Amino acid sequence: MELKITKTQNPKTKPTGALGFGKYFSDHIFTMEYSGGEWKNAQIKPYEPFMLDPSCSVLHYAQGVFEGAKAFKNAKGEVLTFRLKDNVDRMLDSADRVCIPAFDKAFVLDAIEQIILIDQDWIPSGEGTALYLRPTIIATEPALGVRAADRYLLYCILSPVGAYYSGGLKPVRLYVEQKYVRAAVGGTGGHKVIGNYAASLKAGENAKKLGYDQVMWLDAFKHRYVEEVGAMNIFFICGGKALTPALSGSILPGITRRSIIQLLRDMGIEVEETAVDIVKMAAAAKSGELTEVFGTGTAAVISPVGGFCYKGKDYVVGGGAMGKVSEALYAQLTGIQNGRIEDKYGWVKKLGAI
Numbered sequence: 064m065e066l067k068i069t070k071t072q073n074p075k076t077k078p079t080g081a082l083g084f085g086k087y088f089s090d091h092i093f094t095m096e097y098s099g100g101e102w103k104n105a106q107i108k109p110y111e112p113f114m115l116d117p118s119c120s121v122l123h124y125a126q127g128v129f130e131g132a133k134a135f136k137n138a139k140g141e142v143l144t145f146r147l148k149d150n151v152d153r154m155l156d157s158a159d160r161v162c163i164p165a166f167d168k169a170f171v172l173d174a175i176e177q178i179i180l181i182d183q184d185w186i187p188s189g190e191g192t193a194l195y196l197r198p199t200i201i202a203t204e205p206a207l208g209v210r211a212a213d214r215y216l217l218y219c220i221l222s223p224v225g226a227y228y229s230g231g232l233k234p235v236r237l238y239v240e241q242k243y244v245r246a247a248v249g250g251t252g253g254h255k256v257i258g259n260y261a262a263s264l265k266a267g268e269n270a271k272k273l274g275y276d277q278v279m280w281l282d283a284f285k286h287r288y289v290e291e292v293g294a295m296n297i298f299f300i301c302g303g304k305a306l307t308p309a310l311s312g313s314i315l316p317g318i319t320r321r322s323i324i325q326l327l328r329d330m331g332i333e334v335e336e337t338a339v340d341i342v343k344m345a346a347a348a349k350s351g352e353l354t355e356v357f358g359t360g361t362a363a364v365i366s367p368v369g370g371f372c373y374k375g376k377d378y379v380v381g382g383g384a385m386g387k388v389s390e391a392l393y394a395q396l397t398g399i400q401n402g403r404i405e406d407k408y409g410w411v412k413k414l415g416a417i
């Protein structure tokens with residue numbers, strides 16, 4: 064398939080000042096359509112709104128998936144991506160979960176790399192900043208039947224972002240949710256499927272009303288085993304070991320999670336992917352055995368947790384401050400991403416290099 068490239072004649076003015084998260088978008092968009100049983104019409108073109116029929120399936124039944132990845136510039140101004148191939152692989156898995164037809168992974172990866180290079184002037188250079196990539200697929204068939212659509216749009220937009228949390232790496236306080244669940248085994252929680260996120264909003268709003276920053280999700284069956292925090296994976300440093308919920312089917316297999324497991328092992332810290340019992344974690348917080356808790360995800364990288372509320376009781380973690388392990392992991396991972404620290408794993412790819 065050919066990738067048609069049309070560059071903009073009217074470049075936008077780039078934002079100055081604080082970028083925030085996902086508020087600004089670059090000059091171009093990559094799009095590719097599926098109809099008549101095949102993916103076609105791949106193009107990079109000026110960023111613009113698109114038209115959708117009000118009846119199209121994604122708007123009614125959320126048949127769609129997305130990804131989140133980042134591109135960076137190193138000190139020499141070279142363009143770097145971090146594990147982008149893993150994101151494209153995961154998007155194909157997510158697509159399969161909601162009956163979106165498979166696409167050519169190598170082609171899509173190459174197209175995303177090309178749009179990053181075209182919009183490389185949009186990659187910010189400040190500490191904690193990046194060009195956030197948002198590949199997405201939506202069902203566009205204009206029809207109301209509940210069934211897999213026969214038309215789709217795959218696209219990728221690019222957004223220069225600052226540090227995810229406006230308060231910087233200030234630890235967040237979590238509300239352990241008892242009533243609502245994010246996902247159940249057998250559902251779509253293990254995939255980056257659009258519908259998962261609307262389902263999580265109510266608990267998030269509720270936590271904020273109660274004075275907490277985010278939700279800690281428990282399993283849907285026993286309401287006892289920790290799953291995730293907000294839309295991030297979660298780690299507990301307890302008795303010198305790192306614990307993270309095993310990928311049970313309802314947990315999103317984060318690429319940051321996988322990277323952090325590797326970095327922890329390199330630091331000589333034992334990692335257990337296991338069932339993490341909130342009752343035990345509450346007791347460990349009380350005894351002081353639980354020294355750090357943090358979330359991991361592409362957007363925030365590491366989000367330290369200063370405490371949590373479980374069954375009406377507040378538990379403080381690490382004196383409410385960011386811990387040593389969290390700090391070291393953040394420095395290590397962002398250092399690798401920015402090309403400041405050697406990448407031993409082949410996670411970083413330099414674009415445009417021969």
Ligand SMILES: *Cc1c(COP(=O)(O)O)cnc(C)c1O
Pocket residue numbers: 131255291293294295296315316317318319320359360361362
């Ligand atoms: C995207 C996401 C994550 C983190 O995945 P990364 O690949 O590390 O960005 C974790 N949980 C949920 C629910 C997510 O959507």
